Amino acid sequence: QSALTQPASVSGSPGQSITISCTGTSSDVGSYNLVSWYQQHPGKAPKLMIYEVSKRPSGVSNRFSGSKSGNTASLTISGLQAEDEADYYCCSYAGSSTLRFGGGTKLTVL
Amino acid sequence: QVQLVQSGAEVKKPGASVKVSCKASGYTFTSYGISWVRQAPGQGLEWMGWISAYNGNTNYAQKLQGRVTMTTDTSTSTAYMELRSLRSDDTAVYYCAADGSGTAPIYWGQGTLVTVSS
Numbered sequence A: 001q002s003a004l005t006q007p008a009s010v011s012g013s014p015g016q017s018i019t020i021s022c023t024g025t026s027s028d029v030g031s032y033n034l035v036s037w038y039q040q041h042p043g044k045a046p047k048l049m050i051y052e053v054s055k056r057p058s059g060v061s062n063r064f065s066g067s068k069s070g071n072t073a074s075l076t077i078s079g080l081q082a083e084d085e086a087d088y089y090c091c092s093y094a095g096s097s098t099l100r101f102g103g104g105t106k107l108t109v110l
Numbered sequence B: 001q002v003q004l005v006q007s008g009a010e011v012k013k014p015g016a017s018v019k020v021s022c023k024a025s026g027y028t029f030t031s032y033g034i035s036w037v038r039q040a041p042g043q044g045l046e047w048m049g050w051i052s053a054y055n056g057n058t059n060y061a062q063k064l065q066g067r068v069t070m071t072t073d074t075s076t077s078t079a080y081m082e083l084r085s086l087r088s089d090d091t092a093v094y095y096c097a098a099d100g101s102g103t104a105p106i107y108w109g110q111g112t113l114v115t116v117s118s
Helices: none
Strands: A009-012 A018-023 A035-040 A047-050 A064-069 A071-075 A088-094 A099-101 A106-108 B003-008 B008-014 B016-024 B033-039 B045-051 B058-060 B068-073 B079-085 B092-099 B112-116
Touching: A009 A018, A009 B045, A018 A088, A018 A106, A035 A064, A047 A064, A071 B112, A088 B045, A099 B045, B003 B092, B008 B016, B016 B112, B033 B068, B045 B068, B045 B092, B058 B068, B058 B112, B079 B092
Parallel strands: A009 A106, B008 B112
Antiparallel strands: A018 A071, A035 A047, A035 A088, A064 A071, A088 A099, A088 A106, B003 B016, B016 B079, B033 B045, B033 B092, B045 B058, B068 B079, B092 B112
């Protein structure tokens, strides 16, 4: 039961768009539209940014969007801002009432 | 507003047990399940399991089966996570999170640092 695969780091300049990928298998990402994304600033608890692949909780900026194709889900952040610098984790339902997280991606805003 | 307030930091010796509490407020406790997630120092998030606050049904991560027990007390809107036979690699921040049906942790507690050291 390996973690979902995310790039260790991504970076972008203010105003640009970046995309973070999350690759799983046909047993998790590929089988369920139950992928969520979390933002975590240093020393803080994670915050839900996207759920069910592409839905945004109330209060989350529409600069954050999610999608999925096959076994890979993606988080796109448009109009990068300094406060977006954080770690991002994907999470997928993996069947049998279990969840699986990705290894995390550190976003640097240049 | 939804709040989950966890118990304070713990230091335990190898082989001991720890029980972390998570008191919920701002919503009907039995409307959401509670997921537990841990994060070792400098590492990523690891899902530990989920408990229904409605009926107490539990699902645990396979690697923790036999060492972890999750419970709830609906009279105090509090969830508990007990981990036994602690090892040094159990050193982590432990989070509880309100999670409707065990598919996406929504509201998170502030975390509880558990340090396992001789």
